[in-house]
Amino acid sequence: MADAVQLFIAGISIGAIYAMAAIGFVLLWQTSNTINFAQGEFVVVPAFAMVLFWVVFRLPFAAAVVATLLLSTLLLGLFVKEVLVNRLLRMGVLPLVIATIGLSLFIRYSLQQFWTPLALPFPPIFSRTPIQVGGVVFSGEEVMNVLSASIVILALQLFISRTKLGWAMQAVAQNRTLASVLGINVSRLVAITFMLNAALTAVAAILIAPVYLVKYDIGIGLGLKAFYAAIIGGFNQIRGALLGGLLVGVVETFAAAYISSSFRDAFALIILIGVLLLKPEGIWGVKEEWSS
Amino acid sequence: MRRVRWIECLLAVVLGVGMVGPAGAQTVIKLPVVAEITGGGAAVGAMWRDAVFMAVEEINRKGGILGAKLETSVQDTQTDPPTSVAVMRRVLTDKPFAVFGTVYSSSTVANMDIARQAGIPQFTGSESIIITQKGNDNIFLTSFTQDTGMAKFVRWLVEDLKAEKVALVWVNNAFGKGGHDMIVQFMKERGKALVADISTEVQQADFTPELTKVRSAGASHVIVYSHEEEDARFMIQLRKMGLTVEPVGETTLCTQTTITPGGAAVNGAKCHVGLVATAPQPSMVDFGRRFQEKFGRVPDHNAYKGYIGVHMLKAAVLRVGSWDQAKVRACLHNNLFTTVEEPGLLMDVWVNEKGSVDRQSFIVEVKDQRPVVAKTVPMLGGPYKERPCR
Numbered sequence: 174m175a176d177a178v179q180l181f182i183a184g185i186s187i188g189a190i191y192a193m194a195a196i197g198f199v200l201l202w203q204t205s206n207t208i209n210f211a212q213g214e215f216v217v218v219p220a221f222a223m224v225l226f227w228v229v230f231r232l233p234f235a236a237a238v239v240a241t242l243l244l245s246t247l248l249l250g251l252f253v254k255e256v257l258v259n260r261l262l263r264m265g266v267l268p269l270v271i272a273t274i275g276l277s278l279f280i281r282y283s284l285q286q287f288w289t290p291l292a293l294p295f296p297p298i299f300s301r302t303p304i305q306v307g308g309v310v311f312s313g314e315e316v317m318n319v320l321s322a323s324i325v326i327l328a329l330q331l332f333i334s335r336t337k338l339g340w341a342m343q344a345v346a347q348n349r350t351l352a353s354v355l356g357i358n359v360s361r362l363v364a365i366t367f368m369l370n371a372a373l374t375a376v377a378a379i380l381i382a383p384v385y386l387v388k389y390d391i392g393i394g395l396g397l398k399a400f401y402a403a404i405i406g407g408f409n410q411i412r413g414a415l416l417g418g419l420l421v422g423v424v425e426t427f428a429a430a431y432i433s434s435s436f437r438d439a440f441a442l443i444i445l446i447g448v449l450l451l452k453p454e455g456i457w458g459v460k461e462e463w464s465s
Numbered sequence: 466m467r468r469v470r471w472i473e474c475l476l477a478v479v480l481g482v483g484m485v486g487p488a489g490a491q492t493v494i495k496l497p498v499v500a501e502i503t504g505g506g507a508a509v510g511a512m513w514r515d516a517v518f519m520a521v522e523e524i525n526r527k528g529g530i531l532g533a534k535l536e537t538s539v540q541d542t543q544t545d546p547p548t549s550v551a552v553m554r555r556v557l558t559d560k561p562f563a564v565f566g567t568v569y570s571s572s573t574v575a576n577m578d579i580a581r582q583a584g585i586p587q588f589t590g591s592e593s594i595i596i597t598q599k600g601n602d603n604i605f606l607t608s609f610t611q612d613t614g615m616a617k618f619v620r621w622l623v624e625d626l627k628a629e630k631v632a633l634v635w636v637n638n639a640f641g642k643g644g645h646d647m648i649v650q651f652m653k654e655r656g657k658a659l660v661a662d663i664s665t666e667v668q669q670a671d672f673t674p675e676l677t678k679v680r681s682a683g684a685s686h687v688i689v690y691s692h693e694e695e696d697a698r699f700m701i702q703l704r705k706m707g708l709t710v711e712p713v714g715e716t717t718l719c720t721q722t723t724i725t726p727g728g729a730a731v732n733g734a735k736c737h738v739g740l741v742a743t744a745p746q747p748s749m750v751d752f753g754r755r756f757q758e759k760f761g762r763v764p765d766h767n768a769y770k771g772y773i774g775v776h777m778l779k780a781a782v783l784r785v786g787s788w789d790q791a792k793v794r795a796c797l798h799n800n801l802f803t804t805v806e807e808p809g810l811l812m813d814v815w816v817n818e819k820g821s822v823d824r825q826s827f828i829v830e831v832k833d834q835r836p837v838v839a840k841t842v843p844m845l846g847g848p849y850k851e852r853p854c855r
Contacts (some may be wrong), residue, residue, distance in 0.1 A: 176677050183673035282503065290507030291762075292694040292726040303707025312705040384701055385670045386694065386726045390505070394668065430674030434665045435637060 175308025180426050186315045188422020189322035193377040194399030195406065195414035196326065197370035202408055203346035204366040207258060208270050211277035212374065213396020219245040219375035220387045221284055224293050234298070238379060245375035250368030258367070259360075277392070284389035295382040318380045325376050326415060329369070333411070342366060346409075394438075398425075401445045407458020416457055420444065492533040494788060496521060496775070497540060497556045499566035499576070504544025505668050506569045508693060508722050509767050513590050514539050515760050516771030517565045520809065530779050533788060542567055546575035553579045561585060562788060563778055568767055570596060570639040577604050586794050588774035590767050592716075593643035597819040605777065605797055607770035608716075608739045610821040613845050615647035618715045618737040621828055621842070622686070623655050626713065626735070632661035632684035634675050634699065636691035641665075644690045644715065660684050669695055672702045680708055689714045689734075693765070697727030704730040711735070719829050719836045722765040734831045740769035740811075741836050744827055748804060748811045769811065776809030777802065777816070784854040796854035803851065815849040823847070 194212055201207045209215070219241050227237035257276065261269040300313035333339035344352040345362045353359050377395075385391055398421055406417025421441045428440040454460045498517050501510030521535045529535060540556050542549035549572035556564060557579065563586040567573045570593030577596065580587040581603040589596070589604060594611040596604060608614070622628045633648055635641040641664070652658065661682035663675045669691075676699075679687050687703075687710045689696055696718050703712060712734045717723060719736035742753030742763055752772060756764040764772075778793070780802040785792045798820065803813045815823040823844045829836035 176681060179677050180674060183671060187671050285503060285507060290503070290511050291722065292508060292697060294726045294728050296728075301705050303705060305707070310706050314705060384698065384705075386697060388694065390507075390668070391670070394670065426671065426674055429671075430677055434663075434669065434675065437666065437669075 184423030192418025213392025407455030413457035520775035
């Protein structure tokens with residue numbers, strides 16, 4: 174039983190990270206019909222930025238976090254939206270999807286070529302002293318990771334449901350044309366969404382870097398899992414992405430423990446296929462009407 | 466008259482240049498590097514590449530080998546075995562004298578026959594037993610194959626550490642599988658069995674399930690046998706879970722490429738290592754210092770392997786006395802090469818009939834994020850003798 178609880182905590186911990194990246198997928202899809210296949214690299218870039226500001230430049234931790242959030246939101250949010258999305262979105266979803274795949278390769282290999290192919294160390298942010306409760310051992314780092322991710326997701330949910338900007342985002346998500354007619358600046362809203370996504374991935378980066386290390390290719394698996402999570406939970410619901418992320422995290426952890434590590438990824442895919450067959454809109458997703 | 470003199474002078478210069486030209490032009494020997502420059506093995510491939518380049522540069526600075534200048538280039542396998550086959554085919558069309566790489570065993574197993582068919586000697590950083598089991602007389606390992614390394618490792622584990630309850634966590638690829646099989650075999654020969662036998666995947670991030678199994682098995686020692694970056698993650702998570710199990714490993718766990726990202730979590734790990742910058746050998750320490758000065762990072766065992774590989778070739782060519790691939794290949798079997806004849810070897814090395822090596826090795830413990838040598842392990846076999854090749 175203790176082992177199962179241990180594994181559940183580990184699954185929730187990794188699932189919370191998947192959820193944050195998955196929510197980014199949902200946000201972008203909702204407001205701009207964009208699927209960002211560079212989402213994994215959107216986690217990698219702020220992780221490298223944190224190494225730069227905190228480890229290399231030796232800024233205080235809080236200042237390094239602010240600098241990373243700023244860099245992430247401006248570079249991966251505003252810049253990508255203005256330079257890439259604005260030009261390609263009018264051509265349809267597919268060119269933009271291909272462009273984000275290209276962007277992910279560009280980021281990945283630029284970091285490898287111009288920084289390092291080696292895994293970089295990242296100092297722990299929270300205490301790693303093991304805490305034993307019964308037969309279950311966890312560290313402050315795990316607890317704080319889950320707590321931090323929960324706070325960020327809750328804050329995002331409140332922002333979307335309780336602020337005018339959030340309502341405007343929901344309006345754009347529901348009907349871009351009508352939102353525009355009502356006086357909402359859709360382009361500005363999309364830019365804000367991209368910046369929000371970049372901030373989310375930056376927080377995910379800061380949380381996972383101490384454990385998973387900072388390496389140019391850690392985004393590959395992470396981006397893919399987040400994508401699965403978003404589809405499983407529902408690509409048009411934030412709570413769906415949250416559920417999907419946690420589900421993927423927990424299932425893959427249990428699969429690795431009780432079946433084999435070789436099947437870790439397979440189980441996420443099995444759930445994905447099952448959901449697509451039985452409830453294509455995702456567990457908590459809402460059916461979308463497509464008009465030509 | 467004056468005009469005739471001028472023409473004479475010009476002719477003399479032209480003829481002079483013409484005569485000096487061919488005599489001064491050096492033969493160029495191509496030694497391409499085929500390595501994991503991108504993908505999961507990029508860290509390993511970068512070490513190997515840089516060390517080969519460094520060795521070539523140093524040899525050229527001293528006049529080359531038998532008057533020939535060495536030329537190297539690098540080709541990326543993307544840490545992908547099928548890509549490594551394609552890259553190897555491409556590289557061999559340039560008719561190199563020898564090829565350096567690959568390092569990942571799964572790639573080497575895939576591409577070694579291509580080099581053999583072309584008759585181009587191949588120096589590899591791989592260690593998998595699968596490579597030498599294939600009966601390829603064209604491939605030369607620059608470190609222990611797992612039958613040598615694991616024999617030394619298991620002897621130390623059982624006799625020195627007196628490990629009773631041993632769990633094994635290994636990466637499920639050619640490298641890990643070969644190591645796993647050797648550990649199981651040598652343990653069995655000593656009447657020991659593993660209490661947990663757990664496979665992991667390349668680039669795995671979370672090791673909680675594996676650590677939970679190790680804890681449940683009640684292991685006193687856990688053998689960590691994966692690639693460097695995964696080893697580092699494993700150690701971080703092992704410390705976070707507060708497991709009292711003693712982590713031990715063969716080379717990768719205690720190498721600098723694991724220690725740097727793993728940080729303090731790797732402290733306390735004990736390993737058998739073939740090549741290490743802190744070895745009590747001045748030549749090894751000196752190479753480590755020069756590498757660090759040049760590239761700004763501490764070399765790991767893969768860097769040592771690349772550097773020694775080039776010097777193994779140099780020693781064999783010098784002993785043969787000519788750039789003859791067949792003779793060099795023959796010379797590199799069942800032969801002892803010493804640092805007296807070739808200091809770049811860093812340690813005396815015996816190359817057996819399968820192209821695998823035997824030499825001294827070390828037991829290290831990671832302290833303050835440095836592998837500290839606790840014991841020097843003699844060659845597994847021997848005494849070996851030098852054999853002339855002319």
